[in-house]
Every structure is written in structure tokens, then in C-alpha cells.
Amino acid sequence: MPARTGAQYLEKLKKDRREIYLDGERIEDITVHPQLKGGAESIAHLYDLQYLHPEVMLTENENGEKVGTAFMFPKSKDDLWKLHKATKLWSEASAGIMGRSPDYLNITFACYASRTDVWDKYGESEKGKNLENYFKYIRDNDLCLTHCIVNPQVDRSVPEAQQGEGDLALHKVGETEDSIIVSGARMLGTLAPFADEMTIYPSRAGQGIRPEDSKYALMFAVPMDHPGMMLLNRDSFSKQRDLFDYPLSSRFDEQDAIVIFDNCHIPKDRVFIDGNTELYRAVTAEVNWGAYIVFQAMTRALTKLEFLFGIGHMIADMNGVNAFDHIKEKLGEIWQYKELTRTAIVSAIEGAQDNGVNGVLIPDGRPLQALRGLMPKWIPRSIELIQLIGGGGFLCTPSKKDMQGHLRPFIDKYYQARNKSALEKIKVNRLAWDFIGSDLAGRGELYERFYLIDSFRVTMDTYTNADKEVEMALVKKFLDQMVLEEEAVANGK
Template sequence: MPARTGKQYLEKLKKDRREIYLDGERIDDITEHPELKGAAEAVAHLYDLQYEYPDIMLTENEKGEKVATAFMFPKTKEDLWKIHKASKLWSEYSAGIMGRSPDYLNITFACYASRTDVWRKYGEEEKAKNLENYFKYIRDNDLCLTHCIVNPQVDRSVPEAMQGEGDLALHKVGETEDSIIVSGARMLGTLAPFADEMTIYPSRAGKGIRPEDTKYALMFAVPMDQPGMKLICRDSFSKKRDTFDYPLSSRFDEQDAIVIFDNAHIPKERVFIDGNTELYRAVTDEVNWGAYIVFQAMTRALTKLEFLFGIGHMIADMNGVNAFDHIKEKLGEIWQYKELTRSAIVSAIEGAKENGVNGVLVPDARPLTALRGCMPKWIPRSIELIQLIGGGGFLCTPSRKDMQGPLRPYIDKYYQARNKSALEKIKVNRLAWDFIGSDLAGRGELYERFYLVDSFRVTMDTYTNADKTAEIALVKRFLDQMVLEEEKELV
């Protein structure tokens, strides 16, 4: 079937009978639950955007059917630009809030499927075919995926396989002729209530798997209603909220969930790694996963910084403080983050090189890796700057019910801005607060700090893994020129 519409997405979601819990209650219909409905409809709108912008959002498979651009194997820089533009359109719909829009996992599995030679290198011919078949299945059915790639936080001081005597981390407990049987938990299933499938695969933390940890070296995918799979959601940040008072929380809370596997049977044709610790440890690096996924992630981050700059300017302008030097500096700082991000994405595309296997282009990872270390600092810092620009105005903004109440004449008089009516000013402040100060905003800030590994570890790795050859040669050239008569006396 070709790329889905929002209606088709919701119809499939409505029929699903996944075992998912929110506030201790099993949810029967995601599409009608008051605290989940808004985000379900938001994801549906993303699918509708594919048909509003088909030249950007859609490409073709081998059969000539229209499929999502994010599934593309990029062979030219124009292909990479198209993938970037498609991700940008989706991210702009939620102002970059929805970090797990379907393109995130679409790009991930396109990356894997373009490098099944890595599986064959480690002797996994059958698993390579499984992966190729699965990729075509999700592409041609335009499925929405989530993932859980981190084991539970229990005791990080010991190897993951040793936590809770080895019973807590996701692991294989048995096997039948047609399936492997798994138990244990994984975190953090962002978008889990709204996805069609759950995927399990190595994160960069997969390097913590030891050669003897074969039962923990797993990669597979299953439908969200897989028997033996349960999901526990965190608090909802929608809470039946009014779209005027909470224009973002009411629609874009993509949710996060812990997934628990309780003797779940995973069909063998859905298994991509089963006990091969060598492949498990190597796969993320050897398929260039980091370059592709950070490419998508930084496209979304760019949208967030654009929104922060825009809302900061509007607040400063309507309050008349953008004439002050210290406010200009704050807004200029956000602009710099935004432009550095944009420039790095351009550099990643223009510096892309073939993967050396099948002509697929890999974005230049260097500028993306630099952004990956900076973004967990830049976005929280930009949020702080907006708080400083808006100040106490965020704490005394009327609600919709206030606007409909008997004090409306006073509100119109005393809440007006320099160049906006009270209603316009209130709308700007409520939008800004939902982005920087609400409970969804708090979740978003934490998400940006950690979802691609914390800034400390990434920044440390950038130094450790950096090619220092050219820089060392530059310094040595000057050292070699320092041949002075006085130096001979020092030898």
C-alpha cells in the first residue's frame, strides 16, 4: 500500500489491543482517551502532511508506489536535502517538540537496511535477510515505530547483565522452533502509545555487553499488541487541557513508557541479532547509525531554536525591551545557536561521502557530532534566556475562563502590550510558557539533555576519537622552525 493518510493511521491505531497502562488503568482506545487523543491526532496530521507536500515528503519504492521520503537510501546530496526538508516540515508542525516523529525510526531502519553487509560480515546471513524484509514491510506499509534501547536504571555501577542478578535487563530466556522467548524491561519508549511497532536494538551503550552476555545481545521488532508485552506510561501532560491555555501540551505530549516483556515469544523472522555479542557491540558504528540519526535529530533541534528565537523576539518586542542592550545580547545568543546549527547541517550534507559499499551517501558526522555535544547545553540555555526576557509576565497570564469572565474589561486594559492587544499578548505568553515552563516543557528540557547521551560523554568522546593528525602537523611545523643558535646551547 502507498504512504498512509492520517485517517488510515488512526483507524489502525483504534483497532489495536496493546496492553498499555496510564495511571493504573489499561487504555482500551488510544484515539479516544482524553489524555492521549491530542497526540494521536497530531501524529495523524503528520501523515496527512505527506499528501500536502508530496514533492518533499514522498518518494517511490521499487514497485513505483509512493512511500515516505525518510525511508530513502540517499544516493545524492539532493536526496539528503530532500530528507532534511521532509524532517523539517514534520518538526515545524510541533515546533520541534515531538522528538520521536515517525521519520526518526524510518531513517534508523533505512540506515540498517542499507548496510546489511555488516550482518553478513559477522556471519548473520539469515538475520540480514530478516532485516531487509522487515525494512520493506515497514516502508511499504508506512508504519510508525518506537524503540526501547536502554535497560532500566537499577545499578549503573555494575555491568547491565548483572543488575538484579541478571533478571532485570531484557534477555533471552528460551526458544521454540519459530520464536525466541524474552523477558525483562527496557526504557524509554517515547511515542509508545501511538506507534505501530516496538523495536529493540543496540544503543551506543551496547558496548557494555561482554562476550559472555549472549542472552542480552538482542535486536528485534514486534507489533505493539505483541502478547507478553506491557507498557507503563509516565504521567500525561495533556490532562484534558484547553488548547488556548496549553496550545502545545494539549496536542504534542508524545508520552514515554517503560516496556516489560514477560516470556514474550518473538517470531524468528522478526529477530535481527540473537546472541552475537560481537555484532551487537559493533553495529551502531559500522552502519554509520550516529551520522544518520543525529542528522534527523539536529534538523528537529534547529526547529526548536528557530521557535525559541521567534518567541523571544515577539515577547521582547511587545514589551518594548528589545531596545535594551542586554536583551539584544540574549536574543543574539539564541540566534547564534540557531545559525551554528543550520550551518552544521549544511556542512554535514555538503560533506557527505559514499559508504563504500553500495553508493549510499553518509552525512559528514563531524559537524553533527559537535552539535550532539553542544545541543544539550544550547537548548536549556536558550530556554533560560527566554525566561529572563519574559520575566514575571509569565506568572500572571489570564486563562481562557478569565477572558470569558466578568473582569474582561480590566484584562483588556491592564494586560495590553506596547503594540498588541491584551488577547494577543496573552496568547504569546501562554504559548511561550507551554514551551519553556509547563510540565511538558520540563520533560522537553530533560529530553534534550539526555536522549542522544549526555553532553559530558559525547564531548569527551569527540576529543578521544578525533583525528588529530592535521592539528599536530600544524604545531610541529612551527616547532621545526624554532631552530635558533640559542637552542643549540640548551641541548
């Protein structure tokens, strides 16, 4: 089956019978539910984009069928540029709001499947073969995946395996001839209502898994309607109002969910790690997952910064405040964040190296790791700057119904801008507010603060893991010169 269209995606979603709850109600049909319909249609649009830009968004599998570019094993810098452009097109469709668009997990599993030698290394060749087969299945059926890779927040002062007497974190509770049985909960299933499959895999060097924690060392995938799996969604931020009033919230709430496994049977051919704590702790680093996924994530972040700069300039220009130095400085700061992000992505591509195993190219992780620590600060800061630029104008913007009422002549007179009509100004302000101030915007800001773990830990890791030899050699060169001078002084010279 070649890459899907939006209609094919929605048709499959409509037939799905997942156990999913929102505001106390079990949702029967996601595609028509008023609080989920907009998100489903937005994902469908991403699939349609593949056929509008096939030269960028499609590639071929070994059978010559057209599949999504995000499933590609990049073997050249041209491949990495193509992957970047495909991710950029998808991220631009939502101004970077939908952080878990399908390419995120497509790239993740392409990364894993390109390095099944790691499974061989840890004596798990059979499960590595399971992974390879699963990757081909999702690639050739163009499936949309979500993941849950963090255990619930209960008591982070103790190992996760000890929380709630070891019964809360996802763990293995039994086994049959054909399946393993798991129970427990995971978070944060972003895109869960709209995905075809749920995936479980390690995060952050195995999340503190110890050798004795084998029943928690799990990696597997199941369809979203798999028996024994329940999804509890947070409040919907999807606005049930006209696109004019909420141009983003009406379409791009990708949702987040807690997934609960209750004696859930996972078929063994869909199990990729089962109790091997060594592999669980090592696999994320050894397959170079971080470089690939941050490459995707920072492409999306670049889109967000581009949008923030564009909307900031438009607001400042229509109100005439871009003539003021302090406003220019604010806009210049956002531009700097945007350009440093773009430059880091270019550096990651141009500095890519062969993985030394099968010719797959790994983006240079150093500039990406730097961005990973800075982006949780840069995006919230840019949002703050837009708030300062727009000020009170965000708080007195008419709605579509206001525009259709008898006050329209007064609105046209008193809401006009320096260089825009009242209608144009109101559209800009409503769009900006939905990006920086609505409840969806608040979720987005929090999401970016903790995307791929928080800035504190990432920044700490960048120092801990940095190769310091070049810099130390530079310092040592000057220290050696000082030694020569010290000897000269000691010898009276």
C-alpha cells in the same frame, strides 16, 4: 500500500489491543482517551502532511509506489537536502517538541537496511535478510515505530548483565522452533502509545555487552499489541483544557513508557541479532547510524531554536524591552545557537561521502557530533534566556475563561502590550509558557539534556575519537622551525 493518511493511521491505532497502562488504568482505545487523544491526532496530522507536501515528503520504492521520504537510501546531496526538508516539515508541526516523530525510526531502519553487508561480515546473513524484509514491510505499510534501547536504572556501578542477578535487563530465556523467548525491561519508549511497532536494538557501542553476555545481545521488532509485552506510561502531561490555554500541552505529549517483556515469544523472522556479541557491539558504528540519526535530530533541534528565537523576539518586542542592550544580547545568543546549528547541517550535507559499499551517502559526522555534545547545553540555556526576557509576565496571564468573563474590559485595558492588544499578548505569553515552563516543557528540557546520551559523554567521545593528525601537523610545523632555530643558536649563529 502507498504512504498512509492520518485517517488510516488512526483507524489502525483504534483496532490495536496493546497492553498499555496509564495512571493504573489499562487503556482500551488510545484514539479517544482524553490524555492520549491529542498526541494521536498530532501524529495523524504528520501523515496528512505527506500528501500536502508530496514533492518533499514522498519518494518511490522499487515498485513505483509512493512511500515516505524518510525511508529513502540517499544517493546524492539532493537526496540529503530532501530528507532534511521532510524532517523539517514534520518537526515544525510541533515546534520540535515531538522528538520521536516517525521519521526518526524510519531513518534508523533505512540506515540498517542499507548495510546488510555488516551482517554478512559477522556471519549473520540470514538475520540480515530478516532485517531487509522487515524494512520493506514497515516502509511499504508506512508504519510508525518506537524503540527501547536502554536497560532500567538499577545499579549502574556494575555491568548491566549483573543487575538484579541478571534478571532485569532484557535477555533471552528460551527458544522454540519458531521463536526466541525474552524477558526483562527496557526504557524509554517515547511515542509508545502511538507507535505501530516496538523495536529493540543496540545503543552506544553495545551498552557494555561482553563476550559472555550473549543472551543480552538482542535486536528484534514486534507489533505493539504482541502478547507478553506490557507498557507502563509515565504521568500524562496532556492538558485537558482549551488549546488557547495550553496550545502545546493539549496536543504534543508524545509520552514515555517502560516496556516489560514477560516470557515474550519473538518470531524468528523478526529477530535481527540473537546472541552475536561481536555484531551487537559493532553494528551501530559500522552502519554509520550516528551520522544519519543525528542528522535528523539536529534538524529537529534547529526547529526548536528557531521557535525559541521567534518567541523571544516577539515577547521582547511587544514589551519594548528589546531596546535594552542586555535583552539584545540574550536574543543574540539564541540567534547564534540557531545559526551555528543551521550551518552545521549544511556542512554535514555538503561534506557527505559515499559509504563505499552501495553508493549511499553518509552525512559528514563531524559537525553533527559537535552539535550532539552542545545541544544538551544550548536548548536549556535558550529556555533560561526566554525566562529572563519574559520575567513575571509569564506568571500573571489570564485563561480563556477569564477572557470570557465579566473582567474582560479590565483585562483589555491592563494586559495590553506596546504594540499588541491584550488578547494578542496573552496568546504569546501562554504559548511561550507552554514551551518553557509547563510540565510538558519541563519534560522537554530534561529530554534534550539526555537526548542521544548526555553532553558529558558525547563531548568526551568527540575528543577521544577525533582525527588529530591535521592539527598535530600544524603544531609540528612550528616545532620544526624552533628546532632549526635551536640548532642555529647551538652553532653560534
